[in-house]
Amino acid sequence: MNDKTLNILLADDDESDRLLFKEAFDELRAQTRVNTVNDGMELLKLLSQTDEENLPHILFLDINMPKKNGLECLLEIRADKKYKDVSIAIYSTSSSEKDMQETFLNGANVYIHKPNSFQKLKKLLEKAIMYTHVYQEPPFNKDNFLLVAE
Template sequence: MNEKSIKILLADDDEADRLLFKEAFDELNVGTSVETVNDGDELMHLMQNTEAENLPQILFLDINMPRKNGLECLKEIRADVKFKEVSVAIYSTSSSENDMQETFLNGANVYIHKPNDFQKLKKLLEKAIIYANVYQDPPFNKDNFLLVAE
């Protein structure tokens, strides 16, 4: 791992999804350090108790989580100036147009529909890193918001 690795944080209540996510980044070997949390409460506690310089560059956020869902977390993150440098990639099984619209309007950088194929997952995560960094500042580009597996 290079010394300037990209800090990535995944908030997802599904343990199998968390393991696949980490494995995909290990195989991509793109200089990342990946941390995971189990739900929105754990995420917000970690984010609020982390120094600004140690925050993740990219947060992958599941929408459907117990206790505090991804949309609630997104709104809190975008309302706090401490987190303005954090790119948010929604990472969900939901393909609901409403979920996509809500997360876009609330400041998510990209939306990823979780693929059920590991190779597609790796390609999407690689794309997400590029897009989340390119489309860092508002106004976000809706044409590049939804990342789909090819």
């Protein structure tokens, strides 16, 4: 993998969401390698078995997953210094203020409400790539935390 390729990982229990996500990145012009996992337990197992050079640059994390939810995963990931350079984008159907507040306070870089159209999804993913790079260092910018499709 060359230095310009973005290593992206999506943790989401919804198979159709995982397929749309991969398809959207295939259509974007960004150089990416996209992998997916089905739930939080699978995510944490994969991360623990990955050496630091091959960790994802951006982790897209669904909040509502079985076995271990996105917030639990976020807390575990942010508690481990091995993952300090991994940007985390919350990627969820939840538009709950509580979810947004909790994930922001616990170290997520951006929050994306899953859009209802493929075109909006592509725009949001493109924005997420830009924002997670710009706001990698705490304190994160709450003004840009919630990404919305225009």
